[in-house]
Amino acid sequence: MAGNVTLDRATLANRIREIQDVYRSDARPWVIGFSGGKDSTCTLQLVWNALSALPEIERVKPVYVISSDTLVETPVISRYIDETLARISAAALKQGLPVTTHKVSPNTERSFWVNLIGRGYPAPTRRFRWCTERLKIEPANDFIRSRVAEFGEVVMVLGVRSGESATRAQVMSLHRIKDSPLSRHSSLLNAFVYAPIEAFTTDDVWTYLLQNASPWGNDNRQLSQMYRNAAGGECPLVVDTTTPSCGNSRFGCWVCTVVMRDKSMEAMIDAGEEWMQPLLDFRDLLAETQAPEAKLRYREFKRRSGHVSFIDGTDRPAPGPYTLDFCKTLLERLLATQIELQRSAPPGEDTLLIHDAELHEIRRLWRTERGDWSDSVPAIVGRALGRDLDWVAEDEVALGAEAGALLQEVCAEHGVPVDLVVQLLDVERASHGLKRRNAVHARIEEVLRREWRPLDVVVEERRRKLGEAGLTAPDGPVGKERDDRAPLLPFPETEDAAP
Structure with missing residues (x-):
């Protein structure tokens, strides 16, 4: 398909016929990505009407409508999508269409809060959108792979639509199958892509939606109203990193910090959804941590790998994960926000911001990877929620508060970093009881190779090396700030492939 279409009656009839031809051409099932926004709604409605016009005997190939639930969706949109999926299921059953709906979500260990608060991943940025892969790409691809299997x-x-993403248009063009409306997927084996509205303009989409009633009973004028007074669009089904950020979108995550301001949520609040203000306040707190001058106030100077990297040509460390203390603050603020929403939200709104399974996983990560000897999560949750989550006893997993205090005292006496000893103890604990312990020495060596010196010592060594190279920095960092560029990401083992 080349160029933009003019959505007259003949063009629309041709598009319907093409959809029917592609559907009947083979036995491969269809997976339709549905976000609830205008583009995915237009696509599903076109497909629905095309299949409805086929004889019942030809409507046999399954059509899976999948919607991505990141678990941090804007509550108003989450409710809208849930209601819409329910209507789609009921209407498909009543009208005899082979359409079923499915929501895909990240596993607990990949969730936003487990990564941000548990592991300390910094709030996503345009150059480090670690959330996209974990919250959207992987859950959707898991579903697609299961259908391929x-x-x-x-x-x-x-x-x-090619008009919204030049990168996506280029990728689809490169993978286009000759003499076919299909493209090969850029990374998923045995998956093909069909984009029936690829050449539509925004006006084409709205023209179709406002002139054709929703076959599952939604009001497309309500959808149009949801887009008013907002600068952004929607988050489509994301299956690769060519999809642009949806930080300005009404159909995105309420925690998104890829943009400086969440104009969409601000517009919702101005339009009467004042109860969402606590969400915006928490989101703005995350955005504040991205300021260059604030990063080392909230984040470690070492990466999760235990090593220190410096911004090119400077003696300034590239920040690593959020500190454990700040992660505790974030958890307290998140739970307080949840309580505030439960008090002020209208009936029927989903005010659950973090699930119990995520709290259990955050506790495990803090205990086993971050030296939380005082076992802070149960205490924080108890104070905020006033209830117990039936916490798992972990006597052998990590040091308790009393043992931690004793270890700090002994390490201070001998001038040994506490975290170094803790990690060596973890290596021993993990190897305890194994018949073959030949790998333990390699793990011990890996721990010892990490950076354990204080920040001032590490910086002084960096300055000496810069001086030897003729790049002295007597008054602090020199060179251009490049803290978020790809080579300097705080988690090199999980770099996002976003452009």
């Missing part, structure tokens, strides 16, 4: 091949029907 069942059927051999699948066709993904996406509401993407």
Whole structure:
């Protein structure tokens, strides 16, 4: 498909016929990405009407409508999508269409809060969108792979338009199958992509939606109203990193910090959803941690790998994960925000911001990886929520508060970093009881190779090396600030492939 379409009656009839032809051409099931926004709604409605016009005997190939729930969706949109999916299921059953709906979500260990508060990942930025892969790409791809395993091949029907993403348009063009409306997926084997509205303009999309009633009973004028007074669009089904950020979108995550201001949530609050103000306040707190002058106030000077990296040409460390103390503050603020929402939100709104399973995983990470000897999570949760989560006893997993205090005293006496001893104890604990312990020496060596010296000592050594190279920095960092560039990401083992 080349160029933009003019959505007259003949063009629309041709598009319907093409959808029918592609559907009937093989036995590959369809997976339609549905975000609830205008593009995905237009795509699903076109497909629905095309299939409805086919004889019932030809409507046999399954169509899976999947919606991505990141678990940090804007509550108003989350409710809207849940209601819409329920209507789609009921209408498909009543009208005899082979359409089923499915929500895909990240596993607990990949969730936003487990990564941000548990592991200390910094709030996402435009150059480090670690959230996209974990919250959207992986859950959607897991579903698609399961269908590939069942059927051999699948066709993904996406509401993407070439006018919205030049990168996506280029990728689809490169993978286009000759003399076919399909493209090969850029990374998923045995998955093909079909974009029936690829050449539509924004006006084409709205023209179709406002002139054609929703076949599952939604009011497309309500959808149009949701877009008013907002600068952004929607978050489509994300299955690769060519999809642009949806930080300005009404159909995105309420915690998104890829943009400086969340104009969409601000517009919702101005339009009467004042109860969402605590969400915006928490989101703005995360955005504040991205200021260059504030990063080392909230974050470690070492990366999660235990090593220190410096900004090119300077003696300034590239910040690593949030400190454990700040993660505790974030958890306290998050739970307080949840309580405030429960008091002020209208009936029926989903005010659960963090699930119990995520709290259990955060506790495990703090205890086993971050030296939380005082076992802070149960105490924080108890104070905020006033209830117990039936915490798992972990006597052998980490040091208790009393043992931690004793270890600090002994390490201070001998001038040994506490964290170094803790990690060596973890290596021994992990190897205890094994018949073959030949790998323990390598793990001990890996721990010892990490940076254990104080920050001032590390910086002084860096300055000496800069001086030897003729790049002295007597008054602090020199050179251009490049803290978020790809080579300097705080978690090199999990770099996002975003452009």
